[in-house]
Amino acid sequence: MLPYENLNHSNQSFFKEYQKKFNQILEKGYFILGNEVAEFEKEFATYCETDFCIGVGNGLDALTIILKALAEKYAFSKEKDEVEIIVPSNTYIATILAILQNGFKPVLVEPDINTYNINPSEIEKAITPKTKVIIVVHLYGKLCQMDKIQQIAKKYNLLIVEDAAQAHGASLKINSENKKAGSFGIANGFSFYPTKNLGALGDGGAITTNDLELNELFRLLRNYGSNRKYYNEKIGFNSRLDELQAAFLRIKLQKLDEINNHKRKLAKIYLENLKSDFILPVVEPNYYDVYHIFAIRHPKRDKLKTFLLKNEIGTEIHYPVPPAEQKALEGVLDKTYFPIAKQIHQTILSLPISYFHTENDVLRVIEVMNKF
Numbered sequence: 001m002l003p004y005e006n007l008n009h010s011n012q013s014f015f016k017e018y019q020k021k022f023n024q025i026l027e028k029g030y031f032i033l034g035n036e037v038a039e040f041e042k043e044f045a046t047y048c049e050t051d052f053c054i055g056v057g058n059g060l061d062a063l064t065i066i067l068k069a070l071a072e073k074y075a076f077s078k079e080k081d082e083v084e085i086i087v088p089s090n091t092y093i094a095t096i097l098a099i100l101q102n103g104f105k106p107v108l109v110e111p112d113i114n115t116y117n118i119n120p121s122e123i124e125k126a127i128t129p130k131t132k133v134i135i136v137v138h139l140y141g142k143l144c145q146m147d148k149i150q151q152i153a154k155k156y157n158l159l160i161v162e163d164a165a166q167a168h169g170a171s172l173k174i175n176s177e178n179k180k181a182g183s184f185g186i187a188n189g190f191s192f193y194p195t196k197n198l199g200a201l202g203d204g205g206a207i208t209t210n211d212l213e214l215n216e217l218f219r220l221l222r223n224y225g226s227n228r229k230y231y232n233e234k235i236g237f238n239s240r241l242d243e244l245q246a247a248f249l250r251i252k253l254q255k256l257d258e259i260n261n262h263k264r265k266l267a268k269i270y271l272e273n274l275k276s277d278f279i280l281p282v283v284e285p286n287y288y289d290v291y292h293i294f295a296i297r298h299p300k301r302d303k304l305k306t307f308l309l310k311n312e313i314g315t316e317i318h319y320p321v322p323p324a325e326q327k328a329l330e331g332v333l334d335k336t337y338f339p340i341a342k343q344i345h346q347t348i349l350s351l352p353i354s355y356f357h358t359e360n361d362v363l364r365v366i367e368v369m370n371k372f
Contacts, residue, residue, distance in 0.1 A: 002352060002361055004314035007194050009356035011201070014251055018201070021247045031243045033223070040246040041206070043253055044190075047169075048182040050208040052215040055241025056222050059165040059191025062205040063098035065237060066161055066187045067133070069217045071102060074159070076132045084130040088118040090341040091137045093323050095163050098189075099135070100332065107131070108324060108333060110340045114282045116140060116295070116348075120148040127152075133159045138167035138181050140281070140318070141197070141263075141292035146184045147174045160184060164208075165191035166292040168198040169260045173286040182208040187218070192249055197263065197292050197355075198256050200245040259355050263291040266353050266362045270294060273366045279347075293318050297347040304372055305349055311368045316350040 011018070025036065037055050045053035056062050067085070071077035085099045089108035099106040109126050112119045116139050123134060134153055136144040153160050164170075167181035168190065182188040192204035207218050217234075220227055225236030252259075267289070271280055279297035281289070295318060298304050305315050322341045324333055351365055 001312045002314060002364065004316050004350070004352050005195055005354050006356060007199075010199075010354050012356070014248075014255075017251045018248055021251065022244065025244055025247055033240055034243045036243045036247040036250065037241050040241070040250045040253070043250060044206060045208060047253060047256070048180050048188075048208045050183050050188075051210045051212070052208065054207040054209075054215065054218040054222060055246060056205045056207060056218075057237075057239035057241065058203040058205040059163075059189055059193065060094040060098055060205075061222075061237060061239040062189030062191070062207045063095060063135070063161070063163060064101050065218055065221045065239065066189055066207055067098055067102045067104065069214055069221060070133065070159060070161070070187065071104075072217065073214060074132070077103070081130055083132050084128060086118075086123055086126055086131060086134045088135075088137050088139070088341075089324060089338040090116060090319075090322060090344050091139065091163070092165075092319060093326055093328070094165075095135055095137055096323050096329065104132075105130075106333065108336065108338060108341075110338055111139075111344065112145075113340050113343070115142060115144075115284075116344060117142060117144040118149075120145050120152060123149065124152055127156050127158070131156070131158060133161055135161045135163055136185070137163040137165075138170060140295050141166050141170055141290040142281070143167060143170050143172045143181055143287060143289075146172055146179070150184065159186045161186065162188035164188050165193075165205075166196065167290060168196060168292075169256055169288075170290045171288040178288070183210075186211060187214055192245065197259050197290055198249065198252055201248050202242065202245055204241050204245040204249065205239075206241065260290040262355055263294075263353050264289070266357060266359065267291045267294050269359060269362045270296075270351065270353075270366065273363070273370075275370045277372070278369065291353055293350045294353040295348050295350050297344070298349065299347055301347045301349050304369075307372050308365075308368060313365055313368055314352065317348060318350050319345060319348075321345065 164181040225234030
């Protein structure tokens, strides 16, 4: 059986370093907000080309804390009318949960059918006087059209927040400058869920920003609203990147570009060899895609998935149910039909493209798929 993912295999090359670091931390006996977190924050900020990084508990917390801090800094939480946050209609539900947990209204906008990322022309149609923030989601490891989105945000005086949970190291060239995921927005959220290109051995997340005031506010909010033990300035959260996870992430961060390049190499083989029956990820000039997920589409997706499983090839669906159809969001979202999101969710299939997969593994998948 060729698995879609195997975290034991994906992390095997790091085991010795992980074990050594684990022993060091165990002996030191300092487990919360210690030196490993502080050093990882510096290193990841440098990697993302931002001034600050704040380690938090997970990707959802990163977005939740960002929106709470923005509401305080820009005072839009005090307005009587509901605050609207634009978000793609095919995102993972966590992006929407962060909006709801702050008491704001998610306004869903359809993606581009080719890139699966939020469509800039649809963003502009959704903007009202209540709109305060655009959350862009760099889905599957491909950046959104940030040049166009930045122009829209500037035109309407809106804030941009990146959900970069799937895009560690992805970049886009704008005006001859390569800018990485996590460097476009006023503040940006990352997840280090174990399957990510930069994955921990448990939950973990981070916020990146260039704003000094927000950096300090994020640090307060993640730690019970406190920067001095037992003295609380804000109503905050208990959401701190774990010292052990930070240590493991520091080790893996050194290899992140290698991981991304490996996945890009496997993606290239898929792109060059899968037959035209399958709708493949779009490749565009100036975009450096990192393929957290290699997602293809096919009208008979479920039959294809079953066919591959019978041939001992594992796949996943990211994601089977669009947000607007989730039971948890019944009565929460406006009753609007999102046909593009629905089409994507009904036809998308994720193929094996992990760090441990080999070129021969991918060629095997291609051989079987081309017989479908």
